[in-house]
Amino acid sequence: MYLRLARRLLTEPDKRLLWKAAWTLGVGGLLSVAKHKRRLKRGEFFPPFLYLSVINSCNLRCQGCWVDVAAKQHRIELEAANRTIEEAKAMGNRFFGILGGEPFMHKDLLKIFAAHPDAYFQVFTNGHFITDEVAAELRRLGNVTPLISVEGTEIVSDTRRGRLGVLSQTMQGLETALKHRLMVGVCTSVCKSNIDDLVRDAWVDALIKMGVMYCWFHIYRPVGPEPNPDLALTSEQQRRVRQFVVDTRVNKPIVVIDAYHDDAGNALCPAVTGFTHHIGPWGDIEPCPVIQLATETIHDGRPLAEKFNGPGFLKDFRELTAGQTRGCVIMERPDLLVQLAERHGARDTTARGEVIEELKRVEPRRSQYQPGDEIPERSLVYRWAKKYAFNDFGTYGKHFDPQKYRDPDLQKSST
Numbered sequence: 395m396y397l398r399l400a401r402r403l404l405t406e407p408d409k410r411l412l413w414k415a416a417w418t419l420g421v422g423g424l425l426s427v428a429k430h431k432r433r434l435k436r437g438e439f440f441p442p443f444l445y446l447s448v449i450n451s452c453n454l455r456c457q458g459c460w461v462d463v464a465a466k467q468h469r470i471e472l473e474a475a476n477r478t479i480e481e482a483k484a485m486g487n488r489f490f491g492i493l494g495g496e497p498f499m500h501k502d503l504l505k506i507f508a509a510h511p512d513a514y515f516q517v518f519t520n521g522h523f524i525t526d527e528v529a530a531e532l533r534r535l536g537n538v539t540p541l542i543s544v545e546g547t548e549i550v551s552d553t554r555r556g557r558l559g560v561l562s563q564t565m566q567g568l569e570t571a572l573k574h575r576l577m578v579g580v581c582t583s584v585c586k587s588n589i590d591d592l593v594r595d596a597w598v599d600a601l602i603k604m605g606v607m608y609c610w611f612h613i614y615r616p617v618g619p620e621p622n623p624d625l626a627l628t629s630e631q632q633r634r635v636r637q638f639v640v641d642t643r644v645n646k647p648i649v650v651i652d653a654y655h656d657d658a659g660n661a662l663c664p665a666v667t668g669f670t671h672h673i674g675p676w677g678d679i680e681p682c683p684v685i686q687l688a689t690e691t692i693h694d695g696r697p698l699a700e701k702f703n704g705p706g707f708l709k710d711f712r713e714l715t716a717g718q719t720r721g722c723v724i725m726e727r728p729d730l731l732v733q734l735a736e737r738h739g740a741r742d743t744t745a746r747g748e749v750i751e752e753l754k755r756v757e758p759r760r761s762q763y764q765p766g767d768e769i770p771e772r773s774l775v776y777r778w779a780k781k782y783a784f785n786d787f788g789t790y791g792k793h794f795d796p797q798k799y800r801d802p803d804l805q806k807s808s809t
């Protein structure tokens with residue numbers, strides 16, 4: 395399978411883009427993780443990967459979206475984005491995740507990419523704004539991979555995304571990106587309405603046939619103003635997705651990303667392990683995109699490294715959560731987030747101003763942490779990559795106390 399994948403990588407995308415990804419994301423990414431490990435040893439902290447939501451606006455209205463997409467448009471402007479990326483690069487970072495809203499609605503998005511040829515950007519997009527002109531510019535720049543979200547068949551997509559004709563527009567953007575030989579990924583927020591259509595070999599085979607180089611199966615998180623908890627997967631379905639990911643990695647010539655398990659299949663949260671944190675459209679520094687609480691901002695003139703390195707909300711978030719679960723705190727223990735917000739005076743970073751009430755309404759449920767059901771990587775390549783570059787960096791070994799773990803499934807069955 396590895397030879398087939400290597401042949402695809404060497405023949406399908408533009409070779410210049412492949413080498414750019416291999417060097418800036420691959421080597422650059424590994425070096426940033428090495429720096430992160432050395433910092434941790436010195437008792438310092440700066441996340442090696444940063445996610446920036448550069449705009450709140452979006453042309454879609456997805457179920458379970460936590461972003462204020464209908465609120466007055468707010469952007470991380472070009473100057474602030476460049477300053478933030480420069481400060482992170484000074485700490486050794488080379489990879490940045492770009493989210494929204496819909497990032498391609500940001501008027502200066504391409505200028506941000508152009509300003510940092512020594513960095514690599516993964517853009518989470520619905521694909522609707524990837525025109526020939528945009529794709530040609532992304533190819534010229536070479537440091538961007540569009541990660542295009544597909545949420546189901548035509549009907550399911552329209553329902554999931556709150557508009558008509560969503561899938562055909564997404565597929566058009568996807569085909570345009572592939573026509574320009576970009577490194578393209580497809581992601582899905584797996585939920586009850588799309589698991590049977592998309593978590594199967596036929597869908598992955600279709601992606602490979604189209605020329606897609608990597609895929610990512612997120613787990614739907616029932617959060618935000620309209621959480622739609624009925625869409626959330628059962629524990630059994632979550633295990634099914636995990637098994638599918640592990641099997642696809644040894645069976646199919648396509649890269650499969652995940653952010654929630656180490657080489658042995660132990661669950662982790664990339665925000666709790668400090669692998670990544672998030673900067674929202676208003677400049678707030680948050681644990682992750684769905685935890686819309688903050689005490690720090692990029693707009694106060696203080697060095698970014700200082701805001702990440704000190705005691706306070708983010709550090710306490712990592713340590714407190716790591717002590718209680720290896721899973722997703724917003725799904726399993728939203729009460730801890732309310733506690734943390736009160737303890738640190740963390741502000742609600744949304745325009746709607748209802749985050750605390752939303753957290754109090756969340757019905758706890760299991761997430762990626764399925765104690766006793768760990769599914770280890772079968773692929774040697776992924777096992778090595780995770781052993782070296784993607785694990786908990788000792789976080790749970792230091793803090794996790796199984797006695798403190800509250801199993802949402804047991805809680806539910808005992809009430």
Ligand code: SF4
Nearest residue numbers: 663664665682722723
């Ligand atoms: S808190 Fe949940 S959604 Fe946020 S990074 Fe952790 S696992 Fe993911």
